[in-house]
Amino acid sequence: MKVSILDDYHDTLRTLEAFGKLAGHEVTVWNDHVQDTEALAKRLEQAEALVLIRERTQIRAPLLERLPRLKLISQRSVFPHIDVDACTRLGVVLCSNQSFGRPSYATAELTWGLVIAAMRDIPLQMESLKAGKWQAGVGSTLRGKTLGILGYGKIGAVVAGYGKAFGMKVLVWSRDASRARALADGYAAAKSRETFFAESDVVSLHLRLIDATRGIVTAADLARMKSTALIVNTSRAPLIEPGALVAALRAGRPGKAAVDVFEEEPVRDTGHPLLNMPNVVCTPHLGYVTREDHEIAFAEIFDQINAFVAGKPINVVNPEALGKRK
Amino acid sequence: MKISILDDYHDTLRTLEVFKKLAGHEVTVWNDHVQDTDALAARLADADALVLIRERTKIRKALLERLPRLRLISQRSVYPHIDVADCTRLGIVVCSSQHPGSPSYATAELAFGLMITAMRDLPRQIASLKAGTWQAGVGRTLRGKTLGVFSYGRIGAAVAGYGRAFGMKVVAWGREPSRERARAEGFAAAASKEAFFEECDVVSLHMRLVEATRCIVTARDLARMKPDALLVNTSRAPLIEPGALVAALKAGRPGMAAVDVYEEEPLLDIRHPLLNLPNAICTPHLGYVTRDEYGVQFADVFDQITAYAAGAPINVVNPEVLKNARK
Numbered sequence: 001m002k003v004s005i006l007d008d009y010h011d012t013l014r015t016l017e018a019f020g021k022l023a024g025h026e027v028t029v030w031n032d033h034v035q036d037t038e039a040l041a042k043r044l045e046q047a048e049a050l051v052l053i054r055e056r057t058q059i060r061a062p063l064l065e066r067l068p069r070l071k072l073i074s075q076r077s078v079f080p081h082i083d084v085d086a087c088t089r090l091g092v093v094l095c096s097n098q099s100f101g102r103p104s105y106a107t108a109e110l111t112w113g114l115v116i117a118a119m120r121d122i123p124l125q126m127e128s129l130k131a132g133k134w135q136a137g138v139g140s141t142l143r144g145k146t147l148g149i150l151g152y153g154k155i156g157a158v159v160a161g162y163g164k165a166f167g168m169k170v171l172v173w174s175r176d177a178s179r180a181r182a183l184a185d186g187y188a189a190a191k192s193r194e195t196f197f198a199e200s201d202v203v204s205l206h207l208r209l210i211d212a213t214r215g216i217v218t219a220a221d222l223a224r225m226k227s228t229a230l231i232v233n234t235s236r237a238p239l240i241e242p243g244a245l246v247a248a249l250r251a252g253r254p255g256k257a258a259v260d261v262f263e264e265e266p267v268r269d270t271g272h273p274l275l276n277m278p279n280v281v282c283t284p285h286l287g288y289v290t291r292e293d294h295e296i297a298f299a300e301i302f303d304q305i306n307a308f309v310a311g312k313p314i315n316v317v318n319p320e321a322l323g324k325r326k
Numbered sequence: 327m328k329i330s331i332l333d334d335y336h337d338t339l340r341t342l343e344v345f346k347k348l349a350g351h352e353v354t355v356w357n358d359h360v361q362d363t364d365a366l367a368a369r370l371a372d373a374d375a376l377v378l379i380r381e382r383t384k385i386r387k388a389l390l391e392r393l394p395r396l397r398l399i400s401q402r403s404v405y406p407h408i409d410v411a412d413c414t415r416l417g418i419v420v421c422s423s424q425h426p427g428s429p430s431y432a433t434a435e436l437a438f439g440l441m442i443t444a445m446r447d448l449p450r451q452i453a454s455l456k457a458g459t460w461q462a463g464v465g466r467t468l469r470g471k472t473l474g475v476f477s478y479g480r481i482g483a484a485v486a487g488y489g490r491a492f493g494m495k496v497v498a499w500g501r502e503p504s505r506e507r508a509r510a511e512g513f514a515a516a517a518s519k520e521a522f523f524e525e526c527d528v529v530s531l532h533m534r535l536v537e538a539t540r541c542i543v544t545a546r547d548l549a550r551m552k553p554d555a556l557l558v559n560t561s562r563a564p565l566i567e568p569g570a571l572v573a574a575l576k577a578g579r580p581g582m583a584a585v586d587v588y589e590e591e592p593l594l595d596i597r598h599p600l601l602n603l604p605n606a607i608c609t610p611h612l613g614y615v616t617r618d619e620y621g622v623q624f625a626d627v628f629d630q631i632t633a634y635a636a637g638a639p640i641n642v643v644n645p646e647v648l649k650n651a652r653k
């Protein structure tokens with residue numbers, strides 16, 4: 001099959017062991033990011049299968065309607081960026097594994113790296129050293145402090161485990177089912193949402209973005225945080241009310257933030273307020289961006305292509321499309 | 327007593343809860359770093375007691391002989407920067423808690439933070455984002471990798487525990503007693519020093535600097551490391567042979583280093599080779615630099631002063647001095 005891969009910014013996929021699974025297919029890899037429908041239609045006009053990396057490119061009806069040869073979209077995890085109804089109508093099968101048993105350790109590890117980087121002001125301290133000024137201030141120890149985990153799912157549970165190993169008090173705020181799981185795992189649940197934000201020295205968000213979680217962290221929640229506290233978001237930007245984080249940081253509660261996710265990605269605007277605040281550590285959505293996590297994810301994505309070619313598609317999101325196959 | 331405190335770079339001590347222990351004393355705090363003997367002699371001319379922050383200022387014979395009023399030096403941990411024999415001769419009591427039992431968790435946390443910072447290339451990624459170019463490459467996951475802890479002392483044990491929680495395979499190296507302790511606590515010990523440097527994806531140094539450990543990591547050890555391995559040094563620079571780390575990083579084995587400690591501190595020379603290598607992440611000796619750690623350490627340091635003032639000095643390093651101590 002003619003397979004097109006979008007948004008492989010660093011041409012990493014070819015270097016993965018899993019890439020061997022595409023042997024025999026005619027593969028085109030694009031390393032830049034393009035969202036323009038014209039440009040995408042041109043790039044993908046020959047493509048029979050399309051591989052997407054996370055939610056990097058939106059695949060909407062106007063584009064899909066211009067891709068007559070497309071039979072399959074293969075990707076992993078959630079798909080708010082894909083017009084699934086249009087796929088079904090046009091007979092494009094969407095395969096996206098969502099039942100991975102393994103949490104994204106890469107994201108959990110990044111979260112922890114950001115917690116320490118922010119608590120110790122590592123970027124600022126490095127700059128000070130490189131400028132010939134030695135130390136730039138005094139950091140905070142994690143041990144003995146309170147780590148608030150908002151959303152005790154797979155990644156939240158891993159991060160809670162890191163906090164425990166670092167001698168932190170772990171406090172969980174979550175829906176009833178996952179709160180019960182946190183209690184069973186030996187963690188404390190906050191008495192209320194108010195105390196969760198008021199008591200935590202570090203709050204880390206680990207929720208999927210769905211309608212029920214959009215804007216779930218409000219300006220009022222942030223205003224309850226301590227002036228020395230840190231909020232870490234490696235999940236999704238819209239979990240926080242639009243604009244609330246920047247306003248809260250300007251007001252000094254919480255005192256610090258570490259942010260890996262943005263409302264619009266990729267961020268190309270160097271004037272973005274979060275990039276210009278001294279009390280914020282920002283990274284360009286690196287959560288899942290490790291070779292090891294790519295190996296796991298793309299083994300699945302390429303398996304989906306081979307299963308489809310073999311006539312036994314797996315992880316099909318829109319089985320109705322199978323009947324309309326081109 | 328007139329107490330002088332040197333090298334409190336960010337005027338942090340006054341803001342600590344434990345500073346209250348010095349109530350009733352006349353305290354002078356210096357925020358800059360000075361090593362010149364004349365300047366120090368002028369600053370400390372009236373001091374009865376001197377508080378030192380770690381090894382930031384060297385207190386040598388030439389200076390001590392110009393401080394006729396000085397009766398007490400109070401600090402914490404090791405004291406290679408103090409001429410203790412001269413203190414004893416001049417009747418100056420040196421008190422320095424060796425803090426048995428409690429590792430510096432601040433240092434262990436920093437070591438682990440530097441590991442993730444390096445494996446995910448955070449400085450370059452942050453710079454790329456700020457430059458409007460989004461991501462700058464693909465990082466690596468720690469889980470499943472081999473973490474080498476050299477050696478398994480108090481801080482090494484804390485770092486080994488973090489590694490285990492992160493799903494890393496932890497291997498210890500060091501003298502036999504330290505390897506034995508690692509095995510007793512459920513970690514593996516490497517078969518040899520060679521195997522240790524060859525196998526580890528991350529090597530983190532956790533040793534005191536004593537004559538036996540000076541240059542304990544040689545150019546040959548570093549050359550055995552993998553081209554994608556990381557060396558983390560939050561202990562002391564002279565544990566590594568002079569110049570060996572820079573040469574090794576230039577040669578590509580190990581592929582990366584994260585360094586918090588330098589041969590000369592404070593490091594103010596922006597041309598220092600480590601600061602200018604793309605594969606080295608450098609921080610300005612932040613290991614123990616947290617408010618929490620300062621709180622713990624200066625409770626000890628100030629308690630030593632009040633105990634001395636009460637006539638019952640504690641943690642005295644040179645007890646011989648007590649017979650002819652200055653009054």
